[in-house]
Amino acid sequence: MTPDGSDVPVGEPAVRSSAELDPVRMRTVLGHFATGVVAITAIDPGTGKPVGLAANSFTSVSLDPPLVAFCVGAASTSWPRVRSAGRYAVSILSDAQEAVSRQLARPGADKFDGIEWTPSPSGAPVVTGCLAWIEAEPQAEHLAGDHTIVVSRVRHLSSSDLAPLVFFRGRYSRLSVAL
Numbered sequence: 219m220t221p222d223g224s225d226v227p228v229g230e231p232a233v234r235s236s237a238e239l240d241p242v243r244m245r246t247v248l249g250h251f252a253t254g255v256v257a258i259t260a261i262d263p264g265t266g267k268p269v270g271l272a273a274n275s276f277t278s279v280s281l282d283p284p285l286v287a288f289c290v291g292a293a294s295t296s297w298p299r300v301r302s303a304g305r306y307a308v309s310i311l312s313d314a315q316e317a318v319s320r321q322l323a324r325p326g327a328d329k330f331d332g333i334e335w336t337p338s339p340s341g342a343p344v345v346t347g348c349l350a351w352i353e354a355e356p357q358a359e360h361l362a363g364d365h366t367i368v369v370s371r372v373r374h375l376s377s378s379d380l381a382p383l384v385f386f387r388g389r390y391s392r393l394s395v396a397l
Contacts, residue, residue: 245388246388249386249387249388250386250387252384252385252386252391253274253275253276253384253385253386254274254276254310254311254349254382254383254384254385255272255273255274255310255311255315255319255382255383255384255385255390256272256273256274256276256288256308256309256310256311257270257271257272257307257308257309257311257318257319257322257345257348258270258271258272258273258288258290258297258300258306258307258308259300259306259307259309259322259335259342259343259344259345260299260300260301260302260303260305260306260307260342260343261303261341261342261343262299262300262302262303263302263303264299264302267328267330268329268330268333268335268343269296269299269300269303269329269330270296270300270322270329270330270343271290271294271296271297271300271322271323271329272311272318272319272320272322272323273288273289273290274385275288275289275365276288276308276310279369283371284371284372285357285369285370285371285372286308286352286354286369286370286372287367287368287369287370288308288367288368288370289362289365289366289367289368290365290366290368291364291365291366292361292363292364292365292366293364294366295325295326296329297366297368301356301368303342304340304355305338305340305341305342305353305354305355305373306342306353306354306355306370307338307342307343307344307345307351307352307353307354308351308352308353308354308370309344309345309348309350309351310348310349310350310351310352310382311345311348311349311382311383312347312348312349312378312380312381312382312383313380313381313382313383313384313392313393314347314380314383315345315347315348315383316383316390318333318345319383319390321333330343333345334346334347338351338353338374339353339373339374340353340373340374347380348378348380349377349378349380349381349382349383350375350376350377350378351375351376351377352372352374352375353372353373353374353375354370354371354372354373355370355371355373356368356369356370356371357369357370357371381393
C-alpha cells in the first residue's frame with residue numbers, strides 16, 4: 219500500500235473493472251480536483267418563479283460554436299424545471315457565496331428565498347454578486363451513469379474581478395493567492 223492509501227503507486231496504471239471500484243473511494247480521489255461552483259437558474263414557465271440548482275461539474279467545451287457543459291443528477295427535480303424555460307443563467311459563484319450554493323443544492327422548498335438576482339437578457343436569474351455569468355440554452359443532453367451531461371450554447375456572458383468559490387476535498391474553499 220502507498221502512503222496515500224491506494225494500492226497502486228502514483229504514476230502506475232490501475233486497471234480495474236467498474237464492479238471493483240468503491241464509490242466512496244472514487245469520490246475521495248476525484249475530490250482532489252479543485253472545481254468552481256455554479257448556480258444554474260431559470261424562471262419556471264409553469265409558476266413564473268425562479269428555480270435552480272448548484273453544480274461543481276462545469277466546463278468550457280468549445281469556442282466555435284460557443285459551448286459549455288455541466289452535469290446534473292439524473293434524478294434531479296430542479297433540472298427539468300430549469301430546462302423547460304429554454305434559456306437559463308449559469309452564475310459562477312464568488313468566494314462570498316457559499317450560502318447561495320448550499321441553499322440551491324438542497325432539495326425541495328423555495329430555493330430562492332433570500333437570494334438576490336437580476337435578469338439576464340432573456341430574463342433568467344443571475345445571482346447578484348457572482349464572479350461571472352453565462353446565459354445559455356440546451357444544445358444536447360447525454361445520460362452518463364447517475365448523471366446527465368448537459369451541453370449548452372452560450373448566448374450572452376459577463377465577468378467581474380471577484381475571487382471564486384472553490385470546492386476541494388468535499389469542502390468549500392477560497393483561493394489564498396492575490397488575484
